[in-house]
Amino acid sequence: MDFRLAPEEKMILETVRDFIRTELTPLEGAQQEAHLAGRGHEFPDEPTTRRLQHKAKDLGLWGIATPKEYGGADLSTVLNAMIAMEMGRCLVSFQFPGRADNILFLANDRQKERYLIPTLEGERRSCFALTEPTAGSDATNIRMTATLDPSGDWVLNGEKIFITNGNEADFAIVFAVNDREKGTRGGITAFLVDRAMGWQSRFVPTMGTWGPARLTFHNVRVPAENVLGEVGYGFRLAMSWIGAGRVTIPARAIGQAERLLQMGIDYAQQRVAFGNPIAEYQAIQWMLADSAVEIESCKWMVLHAAWKQDQGLDIRHEASMAKLAAAQMVNRVCDRILQLHGGMGYTQELPIERLYREVRVYRIFEGTDEIQKRAIARNLLRGYARVGSWD
């Protein structure tokens, strides 16, 4: 194992840092204003996002996780995790261009032309629709039906909920039941469904600015050529999509926690109470020290999972642990840093209360804390993961 980055990797990270410093950080004030005006989920707006994406592309920051055959940089999972940490330190949310859902790369050639390539080019926008009003953690129990019509088309009926980008997407990757008896073993199919085929979306107001949507499918007709992968084998695709987020979410959480910690360090040194900067009080020092230690331990968990992925090893156990640990850590750090700021931390003048609401969802989406614990315990009890193993 080598902990050093190659010179080229260092250069990429430097480029990302420069991009954040020169392009994103100056927008932090406007982001906060948009938040105060109740438009936080619309920031940055479409023209600004396009401008930033062009700039990023000019700097070579296009397709950082996309295979080379599609023009991407195909950076390692470790480097992608480090980039997500860097991005997390910035208060402006932005995604580098040239990315697409990992399962779209498994599409057939014709589907790639219609969905994958335009998504990479920023011309189309997808959403991933698995969760339903009656099935979230137990996604194996989804109810949306896919019925094969005598014409050869599939007809979709049902509802999806909490779908990120569901209001903005022009196509959805939808999971529906084609054979209830077979369930996850041959009975759930993934479909590529254009909005133009007839599904509707409605914004769901939430605690943070994620802006997910409820999608309604009423007799939505989908041509057979829009089945993603094989009929009946969509659940595996869904799990592989969710698996990818279990490295990026904790990586981003680490960056956010680091930014919060820095805010805490700065404020503790300038805020005076009882005649001294509060940094001199042990209660405050412990908040900073506990946060630093927790961030560092999560960082290694994420980098280890990412490194294993780069070695082609199964990372489900490590990724579950990293996601659980980092989701809880960033919530604790945010709470402490808010506390350290006293009344100011609770105001909307500072971004802490916004982050407090943003990061809460990390403990819920893409596998709740409880579901991660269930997976970790099962891995141990069934011997898929061994205590003290170096594998």
Ligand SMILES: Cc1cc2nc3c(=O)[nH]c(=O)nc-3n(C[C@H](O)[C@H](O)[C@H](O)COP(=O)(O)OP(=O)(O)OC[C@H]3O[C@@H](n4cnc5c(N)ncnc54)[C@H](O)[C@@H]3O)c2cc1C
């Ligand atoms: C902002 C946001 C964005 C989202 N984006 C998407 C998206 O893009 N696409 C998508 O498909 N979904 C998305 N989701 C849905 C998300 O993945 C689900 O909300 C999540 O999986 C939990 O499901 P649920 O809400 O139905 O909770 P439930 O499954 O009803 O769980 C309720 C509670 O019971 C606990 N619980 C459930 N089962 C067990 C068990 N066996 N043991 C112990 N405790 C258990 C849970 O941990 C939780 O605390 C999003 C959600 C949010 C809030």
